[in-house]
Amino acid sequence: MISRKSILAVACCGVLALGVAACGSSSSSSTSGGSSGTANTPLTGAGSTLIAPLMSKWQSDYSSRTGNTVTYGAIGSGGGIEQITAGTVDFGASDAPLTPDQQKAAADVLMIPWALSSTDPVYNINGVSDGLRLDGPTLANIFLGNITAWNDPAIAKLNPGVTLPSTKITPVYRSDGSGDTYILTDYLSKVSSEWKSKVGVGTEVKFPTGVGGKGNDGVSAVLSKTDGAIAYVGAAYAASNGFNQVAVENAAGKFLQPTLGTISAAAAAVKTIPSNNAVSLTDPPKSATNAYPLASYTYVLAPSTSDKADSLKEFITYAIGPGQSFGPSLLFAKLPSQITSADKATIAKIGG
Amino acid sequence: MESSQRPDHPLLAARTGNLRRRRAANRTMETSAWIAAVLAVAVLVLVIGSVAVKGLSSISLNFLTQNADPNSIEATGGIANALVGTGIMVGLATLMAVPVGILTAIYTNEFAGSRSASTIRYFLDVLNGVPTIVTGIFIFGLIVTAQGHQSGWAGAIALAIVMLPLVARSCQEVLALVPGSVKEAGLALGASRWRTTVSVVVPTALSGMITGALLAVARALGETAPLLFVSSIFATNLSTDPSQALPSVPLVIFQFSESPTPAKHDQAWAAALVLIVVVLLISIVARVLSARMRRRLGAAR
Amino acid sequence: MTTDAATAQPSPLLAGKNRGFIDRFGDRALYIITLLAALLSVAVVLGLAYKIVDEAAPAMSKFGLGFLTTSNFDPVHGEFGAAQFIYGTAVSSFGALLLATPISVAIALFLTELAPRSSRTAIGTLVELLAGIPSVILGLWGIIVLGPVLNDTIEPALHSVLGWIPLFGGTYSLVGLFPAILILTIMTVPIVSSLTREIFATVPPTDKEGALALGATRWEMIKTVVLPYSRPGIIGAVILGLGRAVGEAIAVTQVIGNTAGIHSNIFLPADTLASKIANTYQGADPSTTIPALAYFAVILFVLSLIFNSVARLLVRRVQSRAGRAG
Numbered sequence A: 001m002i003s004r005k006s007i008l009a010v011a012c013c014g015v016l017a018l019g020v021a022a023c024g025s026s027s028s029s030s031t032s033g034g035s036s037g038t039a040n041t042p043l044t045g046a047g048s049t050l051i052a053p054l055m056s057k058w059q060s061d062y063s064s065r066t067g068n069t070v071t072y073g074a075i076g077s078g079g080g081i082e083q084i085t086a087g088t089v090d091f092g093a094s095d096a097p098l099t100p101d102q103q104k105a106a107a108d109v110l111m112i113p114w115a116l117s118s119t120d121p122v123y124n125i126n127g128v129s130d131g132l133r134l135d136g137p138t139l140a141n142i143f144l145g146n147i148t149a150w151n152d153p154a155i156a157k158l159n160p161g162v163t164l165p166s167t168k169i170t171p172v173y174r175s176d177g178s179g180d181t182y183i184l185t186d187y188l189s190k191v192s193s194e195w196k197s198k199v200g201v202g203t204e205v206k207f208p209t210g211v212g213g214k215g216n217d218g219v220s221a222v223l224s225k226t227d228g229a230i231a232y233v234g235a236a237y238a239a240s241n242g243f244n245q246v247a248v249e250n251a252a253g254k255f256l257q258p259t260l261g262t263i264s265a266a267a268a269a270v271k272t273i274p275s276n277n278a279v280s281l282t283d284p285p286k287s288a289t290n291a292y293p294l295a296s297y298t299y300v301l302a303p304s305t306s307d308k309a310d311s312l313k314e315f316i317t318y319a320i321g322p323g324q325s326f327g328p329s330l331l332f333a334k335l336p337s338q339i340t341s342a343d344k345a346t347i348a349k350i351g352g
Numbered sequence B: 001m002e003s004s005q006r007p008d009h010p011l012l013a014a015r016t017g018n019l020r021r022r023r024a025a026n027r028t029m030e031t032s033a034w035i036a037a038v039l040a041v042a043v044l045v046l047v048i049g050s051v052a053v054k055g056l057s058s059i060s061l062n063f064l065t066q067n068a069d070p071n072s073i074e075a076t077g078g079i080a081n082a083l084v085g086t087g088i089m090v091g092l093a094t095l096m097a098v099p100v101g102i103l104t105a106i107y108t109n110e111f112a113g114s115r116s117a118s119t120i121r122y123f124l125d126v127l128n129g130v131p132t133i134v135t136g137i138f139i140f141g142l143i144v145t146a147q148g149h150q151s152g153w154a155g156a157i158a159l160a161i162v163m164l165p166l167v168a169r170s171c172q173e174v175l176a177l178v179p180g181s182v183k184e185a186g187l188a189l190g191a192s193r194w195r196t197t198v199s200v201v202v203p204t205a206l207s208g209m210i211t212g213a214l215l216a217v218a219r220a221l222g223e224t225a226p227l228l229f230v231s232s233i234f235a236t237n238l239s240t241d242p243s244q245a246l247p248s249v250p251l252v253i254f255q256f257s258e259s260p261t262p263a264k265h266d267q268a269w270a271a272a273l274v275l276i277v278v279v280l281l282i283s284i285v286a287r288v289l290s291a292r293m294r295r296r297l298g299a300a301r
Numbered sequence C: 001m002t003t004d005a006a007t008a009q010p011s012p013l014l015a016g017k018n019r020g021f022i023d024r025f026g027d028r029a030l031y032i033i034t035l036l037a038a039l040l041s042v043a044v045v046l047g048l049a050y051k052i053v054d055e056a057a058p059a060m061s062k063f064g065l066g067f068l069t070t071s072n073f074d075p076v077h078g079e080f081g082a083a084q085f086i087y088g089t090a091v092s093s094f095g096a097l098l099l100a101t102p103i104s105v106a107i108a109l110f111l112t113e114l115a116p117r118s119s120r121t122a123i124g125t126l127v128e129l130l131a132g133i134p135s136v137i138l139g140l141w142g143i144i145v146l147g148p149v150l151n152d153t154i155e156p157a158l159h160s161v162l163g164w165i166p167l168f169g170g171t172y173s174l175v176g177l178f179p180a181i182l183i184l185t186i187m188t189v190p191i192v193s194s195l196t197r198e199i200f201a202t203v204p205p206t207d208k209e210g211a212l213a214l215g216a217t218r219w220e221m222i223k224t225v226v227l228p229y230s231r232p233g234i235i236g237a238v239i240l241g242l243g244r245a246v247g248e249a250i251a252v253t254q255v256i257g258n259t260a261g262i263h264s265n266i267f268l269p270a271d272t273l274a275s276k277i278a279n280t281y282q283g284a285d286p287s288t289t290i291p292a293l294a295y296f297a298v299i300l301f302v303l304s305l306i307f308n309s310v311a312r313l314l315v316r317r318v319q320s321r322a323g324r325a326g
Helices: A004-033 A052-066 A077-086 A100-105 A136-144 A153-158 A179-191 A193-198 A215-225 A235-240 A260-268 A309-320 A322-326 A337-347 B010-015 B019-056 B061-065 B080-111 B114-129 B132-147 B152-177 B180-188 B193-221 B249-257 B262-300 C019-068 C083-114 C117-132 C135-162 C177-201 C205-213 C218-247 C250-255 C273-280 C289-325
Strands: A043-047 A070-073 A091-094 A109-124 A170-174 A211-213 A229-234 A247-249 A295-303 C071-074 C079-082
Touching: A043 A077, A043 A309, A052 A070, A052 A235, A052 A309, A052 A322, A077 A091, A077 A100, A077 A179, A077 A295, A091 A309, A109 A179, A109 A215, A109 A235, A109 A260, A109 A309, A109 A337, A136 A153, A136 A170, A136 A179, A136 A193, A136 A247, A170 A179, A170 A215, A179 A193, A179 A229, A179 A295, A211 A215, A215 A229, A215 A235, A229 A235, A260 A295, A295 A309, A309 A322, A309 A337, B019 B262, B019 C083, B019 C117, B019 C135, B019 C177, B019 C218, B061 B080, B061 B262, B080 B114, B080 B152, B080 B193, B080 B249, B080 C019, B114 B152, B114 C019, B114 C218, B114 C289, B132 B152, B132 C019, B132 C218, B132 C273, B132 C289, B152 B193, B152 C019, B180 B193, B193 B262, B193 C019, B249 B262, B249 C135, B249 C250, B262 C117, B262 C135, C019 C079, C019 C289, C071 C083, C079 C083, C079 C289, C083 C117, C083 C177, C083 C218, C083 C273, C117 C177, C135 C177, C135 C250, C177 C218, C177 C250, C177 C289, C205 C218, C218 C273, C218 C289, C250 C273, C273 C289
Parallel strands: A043 A070, A043 A091, A170 A211, A170 A229
Antiparallel strands: A091 A295, A109 A229, A109 A295, C071 C079
């Protein structure tokens, strides 16, 4: 008669074996979807929430054109960079270009700007209508916590004739790794040395004061519920939620709100594209008189070697081509020609 | 209780107090208890009422047949893909958790020595108390990072882990309720251990086991946290393929609830209505079954 | 269930020629299958504990126990500390328990002593249905219904009457600790009250009747017999409710405002361990932030272990006493 102890031993081995077998079979099934040639391989991407509204249009249109499914998770640009570096998605999306360290960690990832939009400072102040004027240093001081009430003299000076309430200012920032944060901090670092030294540039920085929200959606939700709040959201979110937008002063001294025209003007100011396609459009020079100071490209992060190379190439080519037609209604301006030619050259580098 | 022998017993002390004061204290307590009960029922009505009122206006055939797209800035579509996704993941989870739970309960009640039985019960209690977000992290690290992508399978396994202690514990309780006389009768007739268990004990406890399984299913239907990292990046078409991430109704409610768009809130309410109706129906069926089983077992004793 | 099978035809239980072999094989097979299932259940718990400790190891070795007292969450510089989140978890959970305990005990008393017998099951079922509401729906209700009501009416009222207490001083907001406490209360009341009900049911009726026979009012009977008898069990039930409140991620993250900080004003936003994980884990940096969040998970797991074990001890004590007396 077999003793209970030996049965126990056999049982434990059995459970372990089952577990290992299950893990083995599940990981092998994941590679089975990697047929190279045909473009009918579903793609999965993750990252920027700024591009999510446009991506949603691309997903349905692309699917009806080619039958190919693109799955996209808007987890923030920081998340997009993480996941493409880890190889857990087929492409990433980020409004922030990879830092040198990040590029080193993701050595084979290419950056391809595939849309052009902006991050807009927006506000919700009882009694103040659209178009409040702010300049770079004042904006920096607000987010630094140096200016705490809306009727501060620095703000009043820029807005003669506007009655400003004494409401406390609540800056709202992105609590997740965000390309919008990158665009804002990139701009603030250029116009405020205090910001540059205290906080710096990045997708995730330590904001000195304020309330956090997750994703463009989360920040929009907090803004709409808080009187006296100021936040920064992707242009599509500002427009679709009807938020009051700040008129930011550019280097030429004009107070501008983001429109297709002012965003395109900012893009036109940068003619030379570096080899890695990382371009900063914030704080354009004085010569770009009509340029919006917080415009930015948003990038697709594609691996240069992928077993879904053909699918990727087809999708990205679609995005910078026919896909652009969905942009204007969502405040994405048309990509300028110098970018599209650089993009096409980079797309050609994606190989199987 | 020999209070007559203990002159300083609180009851005797109370007797010497003012009768009116004591009656007033009693009435206060009774009123507070009534208020508490009414409060609880009122909150229930308030919450379910809000869901019903706000959700009903947004429910339409469209809502139930179109798919959810969390990336879109407008509130389009419905929750068709989420309904299917929840159905598949909870279904798979049930297929995994219920057999394991029942078999574990049979082991602890029929075979295990009292020390192993209480150890296993302890582990099941621990599993029951693990915050579901921690379960999500566990499955993310175990399956999603290993596979390189999210999947409906990972979601199902995470839900199965949440369901397992519920199924196992309720089966343990029900099996323990089966009268010893029934088991002994089977054994006395010469049936073997396994035959008695399979043909006598389990059928007696069956409705109780089904109750436990139903309550676990009702719980799993509403779980968001286990799926948050494990099946949250999903396609916007209707998919029945669990090897990729599948949308789920609670997750869609969560994502829509965090949006600033009132239209998305309306959709969240409608989805919440669908979810709550299903969950409450299952809970009520489970309770009816449970009451019936207790009556039967009570008669058999 | 008929047990008169002995008088009927040969039972199907006894059929089969090779009964001896089938029986021995069947017994062994059932034993092995059920043993495997039980081992799997145990393995899941052990695997879970191992995996999250493994994920948290880099953060645990880097920050040690000082993690629990440091207030910081800086992914850019890789500096993390759990103190603000532990504060949020503690305040929201204890606040909820402070409110939920008297309400739950009162409901349990109502259902066991005071309610007319005919409505006991109905009302009891209604209270338990509250436990079945998915937390995400409670959170949705909290964001859209409760938040504005608190912000527009209740918080100003509390502020004007009790504003001198730092708890209610200062500004109000649509999100914060207060709505989180209320939502957690709604979640824990059904759990604590149904457990307390079971505990009250174990009080020996003779003791209760004895007190009433001596002329005690209902309340005095409850105060001197039921409550002292049930005290360890009630504490156990409360601790189990506490465990639920501590671990809740979704409903809390929807209403608490996701802004970590240690302050005395419960109207202001805050953040908890579970809520931070829910918010930040996806897309977090696997080399720095994820170990810190996994460390949060380890803290939550250890807390749930402690609550579970303590509650079991207390509830067991009441049950064994009932067994001896009954």
